[in-house]
Amino acid sequence: MPVARLTDPLAIGGVTVPNRLYRAPLLEHAGDGPDAVDTLIGDLEPAAAAGAGLVCQGATVVRGEGGCAAPGMTRVHDPEFVAELSRLTDAIHAHGGRIAIQLEHGGLRSMETWHHGHRARNPGLRQLAVSEPPRLLRFLDRLGFLEYEAHVLTTEECYDLAADFGRSAAAAVDAGYDLIHVAGANMGIVHQFASPFYNRRDDEFGDPARFFEAIRDEIRDRAGDVPVLTKVPAETEAPPGVGPTLSTDDCVRLCRRLEAVGYDALVPVNGSVFWDMSIVRGAFPGDSWRDERFRAGYVDAFGSLPRAVAVAAANWAESLVYSRESAWNANLCRRVRERVDVPVLCEGGIRDRPTTERLLGDGGADAAADAVGMARPFYAEPALPARLLHESNARVVCEDCNNCVVPQAAGEAGVCRTPAVLRRAGKLRKAGAYDPDRGRDGADPDRGRDTGDHDAGDHETGDD
Template sequence: MTRLDSPFRIGDATVPNRLYRAPLLECAGNGPGAVDRLVAELEPAAEAGAGLVCQGATIVRGEGGCAAPGMTRVHDDGFVADLSRLTDAVHNHGGRIAVQLEHGGLRSMETWHAGFREDNPDLEQLAVSEPPRLLRAMAATGFLDYDARVLSTEEAYELAADFGRAARRCADAGYDVIHLAGANMGILQQFLSPFYNRRADEFADGARFLELVHDEIRSRAGDVPLMTKVPAETAAPPVVRRRLSADDAVDICARLADHGYDAVVPVTASVFWDASVVRGEYPARAWSDDRYRAGYEAAFGGRLRARLVAFGNWVESKAYDFDPTWNADLCRRVRRAVDVPVLCEGGVRGRAEADRLLGGACDAVGMGRPFYAEPRLPARLLGADDAEAVCENCNNCAVPQAAGAPGVCRTPRVLREAGKLRRAGAYEPSEE
């Protein structure tokens, strides 16, 4: 039986245990205090015993590409060098740290955030191909706005080089693992997805672009361990005919592992940014909170449109209700097909679930949203076989991020329970 507290390797990096903090939006940006905020967000997980801490999606270019307000960029040598304070903080607790590199492409704020578009009228989205007809039809409603520049072959090579440059900066700053945001509808998924990718050049084979990114990272950052998410677009609605099947995702994982990726994170996904990413309840508290109303209206283009988006979120919550360990079956299939570690996240909420997954479905287990309520959650999970996260999957943590608010738990009964555990000393790591 593989234990949660046993070490494993991602490339040349030894990770002290198999519990990791999955990538979340830290909303730290790049301004004064950004590194301090990242330390405050991520160090507690390492101090509490997480073997691997993943910094959330981080943009490889200095302009455009942010999928949400407040995302951090790693295009600047000076700023990234200062991130060594973060990596040192994690290392001082014996943990390892990964940075997730991303560019949003058609999912960027240039597409969906009305206020951002108004403030940046000359900023184009980057696109793998012309936006799909279904998305162009949706743009007629006014919720989306497409002014996309389709990447030429030369520009695709330059984007891959930017991933390589960003990885080099991060490796120099002490990050142990480079983690590509190959899902969540960012540009890497758009290359992989037949819904988005209708190119006629070498990158019509979308996995070829991820191979190129690998090669650029290796040429610029050496043998820094490299992993990526890989999507199966099985959560897309039936109207979407062109999508990645589970078989496609397994094949892509095997191909990338053969090409030199050191680990993969298979996930079920949609082709839209919808509630399939954060399955759970409709976040009524977050949508009705007056503190975020102005931010929602700025993001979606007015009060009526914000209300319509909230209604759409309610509809989606019925289609994408919480499903424990929802990526486990896909991970199990991938693990049989590859010889590199498979990491599983999505709906894992307790130690017993993690123990069941290890050795069969995956080699390491990650949790994301539960860390908003319990930043020091690993101490409980590693210390008791029956430990369960207090997270209720209500999504009140996530929706306000569209308004530029930080990701924190906003549900009083969950916070009360976490407070009781804190006062009882449950978040102190074991001395063993």
């Protein structure tokens, strides 16, 4: 079997992605306002211009009210707004890339649950729920950390919600998107349908694959044969004693079911039953928690300064449990890939070119994935593919400090805020490392290579 390399094309359904490196979904904080499309172009086009084969727009909400898991999420329920996104898809296609849009609804993870200010400003909103919130979450409600006034979906309403995914997908295809990405993990409502921790239904949607299937049917009926991929959860990182949960075997079985109902690619991920550090891992983002610029936003989000401090303390404890490890979904992806015939995409803690090559393996049984994705490193290096595709030993400058993540709860954009990291990126930029044309026309891709792996004091300021 021929060797699968990062620069090889990959077929997903009827779409050929020009290489196997993709920008995984991130929270863009573009919203829906008059500048939303320009913001998305500014965030996403650099990855395509630098050579990413696939660019995944971050989670977008399929309904006009409720369902946002974080401030600044874009809604795609309005076909007129989605039509304007053709400027974004045109920009990606002009560089030869492909673009996917990730469709989402937060369900019990929505801001209606955890964001005090949002709840006060929108008192009529209720969370959509697969079943009554689990007992542990109701206990947190009584303690005042969360607030639930959940509406449990009827069978008919489950079909209606699936239809909203289909309608949004159809509008996206009309706007030029190449693939549809269903947000099937990270505790959104699709994940909640799959999880025995959340789903205790006694109708057809008690089957963990049924809502995935209903979404796939709606997309097929409304958007035609556009390729559809989805994240698939394993709840292996749930705290001890919390359950029932999705095991690795459950995830593998679910992936096989999803292949059978027509999903064209799968992204298996390990996580928890909560929105916690199991999703991002890495260091405790102390600098962001201490930054006075975000204090008012934290108070608005969590209800008071003492509550914000309590959340920060929980964040610190989680950072000790969910320690940073390279490619933490690799073994799960390998197990899934052994059992399905559609492409398996791997993301989560992948930070250098050698790791991507190991994950791709020889394209055969030893491979863990058919494509590899990165997310947070793009905050510091929007044109990161120019290095990863042309430097055999390239490593991202991201330090997994997570200082880009926590301010998002306060409504801040996802950007790198760590001076040492920005200095590394600045020096690389000045050295031409992000020029997408280097390494072509017979040039040596490693000549003059600088992977940014130096002491921060050796670098010029790059946050310009």
